[in-house]
Amino acid sequence: ANIIFGVAQDPDMDNEVRITLVAIPVSIPPVLPIYDHARGHGGMPRSERSY
Numbered sequence: 001a002n003i004i005f006g007v008a009q010d011p012d013m014d015n016e017v018r019i020t021l022v023a024i025p026v027s028i029p030p031v032l033p034i035y036d037h038a039r040g041h042g043g044m045p046r047s048e049r050s051y
Helices: 003-009 015-027 031-040 045-047
Strands: none
Touching: none
8 A cells, every 4th residue: 555655646647647546445445345254254265165
């Protein structure tokens, strides 16, 4: 996150690039709880063990 934030502050970059870099970390948190929730119930690990 620190590296992405530092790159996002780079004055040499275009505004579009900054917005994209800032939007990436914002879209990650909602996915992590879903993955942890599935892991808590053994959903994902169970499908992995079946292989």
